[in-house]
Amino acid sequence: xxxxxxxxxxxxxxxxxxxxxxxxxxxxxxxxxxxxxxxxxxxxxxxxxxxxxxxxxxxxxxxxxxxxxxxxxxxxxxxxxxxxxxxxxxxxxxxxxxxxxxxxxxxxxxxxxxxxxxxxxxxxxxxxxxxxxxxxxxxxxxxxxxxxxxxxxxxxxxxxxxxxxxxxxxxxxxxxxxxxxxxxxxxxxxxxxxxxxxxxxxxxxxxxxxxxxxxxxxxxxxxxxxxxxxxxxxxxxxxxxx
Ligand SMILES: [Zn+2]
Numbered sequence: 001x002x003x004x005x006x007x008x009x010x011x012x013x014x015x016x017x018x019x020x021x022x023x024x025x026x027x028x029x030x031x032x033x034x035x036x037x038x039x040x041x042x043x044x045x046x047x048x049x050x051x052x053x054x055x056x057x058x059x060x061x062x063x064x065x066x067x068x069x070x071x072x073x074x075x076x077x078x079x080x081x082x083x084x085x086x087x088x089x090x091x092x093x094x095x096x097x098x099x100x101x102x103x104x105x106x107x108x109x110x111x112x113x114x115x116x117x118x119x120x121x122x123x124x125x126x127x128x129x130x131x132x133x134x135x136x137x138x139x140x141x142x143x144x145x146x147x148x149x150x151x152x153x154x155x156x157x158x159x160x161x162x163x164x165x166x167x168x169x170x171x172x173x174x175x176x177x178x179x180x181x182x183x184x185x186x187x188x189x190x191x192x193x194x195x196x197x198x199x200x201x202x203x204x205x206x207x208x209x210x211x212x213x214x215x216x217x218x219x220x221x222x223x224x225x226x227x228x229x230x231x232x233x234x235x236x237x238x239x240x241x242x
Contacts, residue, residue: 001177004202037191171208
């Protein structure tokens with residue numbers, strides 16, 4: 001499949017046609033044949049909101065995992081608050097996306113930092129956070145099977161082994177996702193997609209990355225304009241002096 005909204009729409013249709021009920025980390029028990037849709041937000045909340053709107057249109061709910069330690073977006077900003085609440089208003093769940101490389105663990109263990117970030121995210125958006133996913137975890141961390149009371153580990157055995165796990169990580173499906181859905185060999189599917197890669201049109205990987213770099217510059221200029229009244233004049237003068 002291509003990384004387009006059209007193909008994502010088709011993926012959801014395929015799941016539906018093959019009898020997979022759309023479930024969540026919490027309410028899947030007793031659902032029978034089901035799928036959990038997961039999205040890790042590595043780069044852009046705006047892209048997440050776009051996919052979330054599409055999912056709402058398709059009548060499905062999923063879980064979006066927010067990276068607190070990201071250098072790409074600020075979960076504490078007012079625009080993030082609006083975006084995250086739009087995700088919730090669209091009927092989706094929010095969990096914590098945790099980057100294990102953000103800390104050294106000399107003083108406290110990984111559980112401490114996951115609990116801390118879940119608490120912070122919960123305070124930021126005024127919603128209880130009950131699940132977490134790991135950002136690019138190493139094999140050891142996955143195998144450690146982190147168990148934290150009150151927080152569902154999406155990499156826990158329950159969802160990693162009990163479910164067939166399929167992911168578009170690094171913009172690459174390692175397994176033929178459509179074929180697996182059609183064969184119906186697995187009763188339970190756990191599908192991770194990254195909204196960042198999906199667009200109206202099919203884009204090359206390099207085009208997506210380049211556009212993201214350009215948009216960062218435009219966004220920064222826009223935000224500066226909100227803060228510095230005569231920004232355009234300043235930039236013009238700077239241009240003349242160069
Ligand atoms: Zn990630």
